[in-house]
Amino acid sequence: MIKTILAEGRVAVITGAASGIGLAAACRFAEAGMKVVLADLEDPRLEHAAEKVASRAPSGTSAVLAVPTDVSDVTSLQALREDVEARFGAVHLLMNNAGIGPGSSIFGPIQAWERVLATNLGGVINGTRVFGEAMIAHGDPAVIINTGSKQGITTPPGDPAYNVAKAGVKVFTEALQHELRNREGCAVSAHLLIPGFVFTGMTAGSRTDKPDAAWTPEQTVDFMIESLDRGDFYILCPDNDVPRALDEKRILWAAADIVENRPPLSRWHPDYGAAFADYLKRDRPVLG
Structure with missing residues (x-):
């Protein structure tokens, strides 16, 4: 199905673009011939990004639209939808990708929690609700891609607000796909993008060179498209350091904390360090 969507004349909207x-x-x-809408906060980077995307589009600037958008604000997203429909018409691909990671702690400033939840989770919910029903109504094949995180699945210590937001994205996207697949005649599907270690502005910190362990954003997108072509819902991306088999073991260990009645986040608990290390040596990911 994805090949019928990544096609000339179809419309893609990407937040955090x-x-x-x-x-x-x-x-x-854009390279596939789609009309592309870039949505992000008002900043010179958005216009520069639009110029780069236009240089990849067969139709140039006529196929690209950049719209300053705050995904935490429903009215801003509604204005985005109106601009898109006026310029290009119906939307066939929505990628709710906008995210921030300023860092957080349980008892740290509430502003960090509010910003992360409003953008990383609220932006996905808002974007889906603003665009989703019209995507269902036009009847053409379409996809909604929500960017999650492995941190929303294994929830490592260190940034609880980010983990809570991304865990919410996972749960929301699962519920969304359940809703879509049970609507008679619905041609829209939802998918959860779960990147690995990707070298981006948010993850770079003070580094200017890509670490060997990281994938590029382009590698991640290529993997995403391959996964969509297979019809995958969970797009679990590896990187140059963590293969899928290791991700599977970490995910299953986290789920087994409940099943085995272990302490939460036992992977990082001193009493379970040796057990986790032994578990990783097993050939197959087995619970317990």
């Missing part, structure tokens, strides 16, 4: 995975996706969709 000024850099990183969002920009790489916008370029890839």
